[in-house]
Amino acid sequence: MAVLLFVGIKSVGPNLETSIQNYVEKQNTSDLQIVGTAGLTKDDQALAKKIAGAEVELGYSFPYADEKNDKNIQMYSYNKADKQNELKLLAGKLPKNKNEIVLDKALKSAYPIGSTIKIDDSQLAESSFKVVGYVESPIYVDKTQKGSTIVGDGSLDGYAYLPATAFDSDAYSIMYLKFADLASKDMFSDSYEEALVKKENQLEKLFDRRKSERKQELVDTANAEIQKNQSEIDDNRMKLDDGQKQINAARQQIDQQKNQLAEQKERIEASGNEEAIRSFTEAQTQVTTAESKLNEQEAELKENSKKINDGQTEIDKARNDLAEMKLPNYLLTERRSNPGFEEVTSLSTRIDAIGNIFPVFFFLIGILITFTTITRMVEEDRKVIGTLKALGYRNSEIAQKYIVYAALTAIIGTVLGVLVGTKLLPPVVFKMMGTSYVFQSYPTNFWLVPIVIAIAGALLATLGATIYILIKDLREKPVALLMPKAPKPGKRIFLEYITPLWSRLSFNQKVTYRNLFRYKARMILTVAGIAGCCGLMLAGFGLKDSIGDSADIQFNQLTHYQAIVTLESDQTTQQADKAVKVIDDNNQINQSLPVYSSQVNFKKEGITDQSATVYGFQNNDHIDDHFTFKKKTKDSSTDFNKDGIVITQGLAKAYDVTVGDKMTMQDGNGKNMHAKVIGIVENYLGNSIYTSQRYLEKISKESTDSNTFLLKTKSMNNNAEKKLSKQLQDTGQVITTTFMSDQLDKQAYASTNLDPVVIIFVVLSGTLALVVLFNLTNINVSERERELATIKVLGFYDPEVTMYIIREMIIFTIMGILIGFGVGNALTWFIITTASSPMISFPLVVPMVGYIFSAGLTILFTGIVMFITHQRLKAIDMIGALKSNE
Template sequence: MKNKTYLKASFREIWQSRGRFIAIILIILLGTLLFVGVKTTGPVLNTSGSDYLEKQNLSDLQVISTGGLTEVDESLLKEIPNVEVESGYQFYYADEEKGEVVQVFSYDDAQKQNQLVVEKGYLPKADNELVLDAAAEKLGYQIGDTFTLDDSDQLDKKEYEIVGFVNSPLFISNKDRGMTNVGDGNVDYFAYVPVKNFTSDIFGVLYVTFDNVKGLNTYGSEYKDLMQKNQELVEEKFVDRPKQRLAELRSMIEDEIAPAKKEIADGQTQISEAKEQLTAAQEELDANRQLLAQLPEAQAAAASAQLDEVQKELDENKQTLTEQETKLEDAETEVSDAEKEMADLKMPTYLFNQRTENIGFQDYGDLSDRIAAIANVFPVFFFFIAALITFTTMTRMVEENRKEIGTLKALGYSRVEISQKYVIYAVLAAVIGVALGVVIGTNTIPRIVFELSSDQYNFQKVSVFYEWGPIIQAGVAFLFATLGSVIIVLIKELTEKPSTLLQPKAPKPGKRIFLEYITPLWSRMSFNQKVSYRNLFRYKSRMIMAIIGIAGCTGLMVAGFGIKNSLEAVTDKQFGPIIDYQAVVTLDDGSFDQTEEILEKNSQINSTLPVINEVLELKKAGQATQSVTMTVPKDVKDFSSYLHLSSLDGKSIDLTNDGAVISEKLADLFDIQVGDELTFYDEDQNEVKMKVQEIAQNYLGHFVYITAEYYEKVTGKEYQNNSFLLKTATMTTKEENSLAEQLLATDEVKNTSFLSSQIETQKGMINNLDPVVLIFVVLSGLLAFVVLYNLTNINISERVRELSTIKVLGFFDKEVTMYIIRENIIFTLLGIVVGYGIGYVLTGFIVRQASMESIIFPLVIHWPAYVISAVLTITFTIIVMIVTHFKLKHIDMIDSLKANE
């Protein structure tokens, strides 16, 4: 009965102090919500993407060859156990009239891999039907329109009816469709045409799926490790295939020209024989003409007419023979050209592209990785602040009940029985807060991030699940913060005697504070101001906790804005301060006279610089192989205006013949120091050894810069530029595309890449994090509000006798409110200042954690971040001030001032 009554009293007290109880739950809820929600977002995004790709049966590997693919290649893949192989056709088509580039794929309704998602209409049923990319609908195409693909080398039909718009798992991004070497170099959309319309016997691509990775998260390490082994197995199968394919191509050409060679030989024999016959006939005709003089005039005239007819026939035969000789010469030229083509054939290159090579795949994975990196720092700090405030609140709550604990001890209650109330209070608050935080956080934050980034990617739905690791961590941490704080204080309080507990704690002795020694300042303060400052320094622990709580929340808001500022700063720091050119023209093999002429005549191009751009590889055991762009300028002096190289301490760098300048992130990844010798590998896996002359500041990508002389020394090759760097006036997208089309039309240029496109792509990737940053700021603001309210509430409950006393002494309501709020204002201002420092340090730590293998995020926080964070914190203080004012007006002075019984 005794315990039952005490239990009821315990729940009654929870209800009576529900404001504090709800505040504790809210703090725990917010901490858990952000911690679990953000920690779950990365895995949820990855799983959602993986589920979509699994559902559409995206191929694990695509095999592409510069020499085309045949049934021999397909049979090699089928020799590997537990694989599915499907062949397909693909090519790029440039519509010059519309200025559009289309990537055309073959569609086969029997094909299982890379299943299309129909957005409108239906998939092709007849040979004269096709479906277009859903992105093409935005360009004005409609179902029922006639679509023209005029490429007789690839297709046997020109006109098709559009019957639907689709998304393909080959293209995860809704914004980017890749690049090509036709048109303006950028693919606008794709099309799927029934496979029966393709005329070639050579496949464009082979799609491969592996049984050993089915069901695995495509962004997970297990999938990546197994796919690396699968790719190595495929590469082993194809190790001799390039040589074989080269022989096949030469054999095909030989087979094609063999009949022509035979016809040419036969024709030459026939022409030679015909020439001899015509010569003999001509000689006979000429001899007969000489005999005409011996005939009578009448007979001579008749014979002459006959001879003229024969001569006419001979001339016609000669003319026919001349035409045959011309045809024969043309045939010989064609055969010669074919033989030259055969001699010039290069070894085909086989490319084995995993899913990571698909358009948008890596960008989406990077988004998840960045969120995961941020989740390792930001929510943890948020969580720490929430747990700290919870610990403080629970500690003070138990200390307030000293008198009740003493009474219960005096009545014979055991320590366990007395503790029961506070344990229930702590456990109930923790369980409710954590449970609500887990449910709300898991079901809101991942969904919000997914929905707000859905316009960037074509994933259909989010696959939300509970990530038990963060949930358990949150549960344990908040149980420690609540239950742990209760146990710690109870251990201290329960060891004291009932008589001691029944007596109120002696107030802290008054002492002179530091400000009192500054007489000119202290003497000008009002009585209320002096009281406030004395109370601040008298109860230092209260002041420290308040400042820590407010500073933590302000710092979190600053960090939220700072993360966005820092991520956005990559493009601002890289393009302009470092890279100071606007385009790169990549040349094909051979001469480039027409290209130079176009660049010289274009008035929007201010200057050009010939360079060598090559992709090298840097390898190290235990470190992922990195692709490095090597740039070799023809003229070092001109290069300094295109690229501004600075050392890590900010000093300008000039290229010399003594070594290479490498980018900062590359040096960091491979632990490279100035003076080290590096071994790079070119596209043929030949070693290229270079000495590190200097390490340069760089934020995006891996680069190595060397002079032309040093290039010739380390590679043994003669310098021949394969690219041009362009400095241009500001150009519109239309003008950029027009220039790219002109250059590609020369057949001297592989691609023209404008940095404006790269900047837009980078900004798009950063914008994907906007919802995450917004969530951080909003939840940090909410936590700041709850912390301020809770601390103020505790402050009032601890000092209710003091406040009642000054009300009895005649203080007005506003004066009583300012008695408390003046302290809050000081706490807030000090918290904001300290919070700025915390936010700066926290942002720096987060951006270092969020940096990727090829990206460094600079630490940048713009002034609005500080202003908005301060304004929000002050706004919450004002709200708390208003609530506090009405609460203080209703203090029961008589009840509060009762003497201790």
């Protein structure tokens, strides 16, 4: 069983990695992706191609929120000529015409084949697309968790692919890179990681120089557009001036005509000439009409003048923005940063960490059982060994029988364990969790290292124990071996010196305690076996809850807000009046805290890049309502009036940082900031930096006004969360609203993926506990058969004889359970520590149900063994047992 479990579990991780590797190769998944903050061009593609072996493809991508169907979708361009990230068609057909679209199968219910989806975006030449099929993208390996987005409620529901011809944009959104010289390397190997880091460093150097070129391209393009618009405005202004001059001249003429008519009016009316009066009236009407048209022209001229002034204001603003334009940045992301990749590789790491611990205990318990079994077998053959020695057989010849027996046991057990462990256990695990991922083919390969370790462990457990026992017994003389082995003498035990206690014990209790210490080796082996099995079962429960509760502790005990509202890049919390009104008017929101928030990266030679979220506080007010800072070191400070940053434990561990050290972090534009660490705090999911806006502005030399709201809400269901998210989105001031409930669901999902492994361990641990108890009890009865027959002859009833043995087993079981609780906690701690990473840590959480179940199952198995033992003791042949030594 130990070999089966060790080889089986140690094969799950490598098999899963092989499955991922095969999928990546088959779908030709990119090694890297590059996103430019100012878009990408053919020049960027040509630059990337300078890297040896680089295959470079450009594409379009943008997030889209379909409010009608309440779906957040990541849009991608599809080009049949592209070779990287090949789509797998699941139903329908791939898009050919520019008004066709294919979708993630997860969106099937909202968008059936043949339906139409409306997408209004400036990057697209079309706005109406027909759904023609469903696909699987290698960028998304997790079927249920698609990652986050900057639109809607912040949670991505799926993805879609449009023909590249449907896009109408001068700049591309994303660049895919694959390197020919990395294709032959295992993506999980150190050599692949080292080679990829070298490629990244080369790209970063190239694009660092490219930043200024790209900025100049944008400046030149913008200047050309500004110049064009300025020329148009200047031309329109000249026309406006000419028009104004013409209107002024016309108005002078009209004023002269009005004056002339005023002078003629009295004379003509006095003359009584009807013809003259009629002509005068017509002339007056013409002047009035001309003046009215002139007024209309002047109003139109004023409107045009306003438009020209507005246009000039926009041009001036564009010139000002151009003068303040920062260098564009090129963001590199590895394949493992794709949605789902980190989770599945972390799952492989966790299973491997479990495989390093659990099977070791199975081996130790296996050695224990083998040792006691072989010891008993040799003890039973003492007379045979003595006879053979007396007849002149050498020790090596006598030992052959037992060594061959042990070797055959090891070989047969190892072969069966390797075959069953390799071919049966991994498929069971994959089948139980396989619906979560896109990988449909799970290999069951034989892995040399775990097999060799298993063989060595099996041989040590059998041959080692056999040789040790034989060396001890074969040293004895034939005469001593032919004589029955003298029973161990009784000795005074510690309890006898405590007279008040010892005097109150019954005769049977005194016998039991003396026997416990009389057979110390058996007591230690039995207690160790029970403790090991109980500890393994408890660790199974502890492992599941420790992983599952990391999110619960993070978002209920350390952070106390339920939502993060991220504002548009040009908005601050003081300017976002509409968003503030929505927050103030919602009776389910108890409190909001404005903070500055942004993403930063940490880079250090030899260490994987780490990202973190920066939280900048205006002051110390209400921070404690939203955060609980548990200090990891005594010298840590969380006083944000001080200059410095507070970092989470994952960053401190990854970069070996202590309080007082300085760290360099890089903002989204590639600018480095140097900050002093004043505190290290507990954290389980992701990495965060906490500081004051004042200090952040000091080290960044940029404005750090609050741009995010942290919301404390009442308990909200999914519909209420979506409603609030939509209200905030409709203000036009909010990018996204992220709810912590999504993070809780995600971590619960990650915990569920380990359920198959935990179930297997609990079942096998329970089975092993039964085997250990039965084996050790059976040996105990066999060794003491004469003793038990004696007390039966003395008149003890069958229940009393059974209790003579069972009392010891009850004490062993209680001791084993109590020690097992400690073993289970230690095992759980070791595994979660091994499986932790800078981005995720796990608290030690062992549930009460784990204690109850592991103890209850151990007691149940003890009861079963007691019942079997009772039946055996009733059948003891007293005469035969007492004459056995004659």
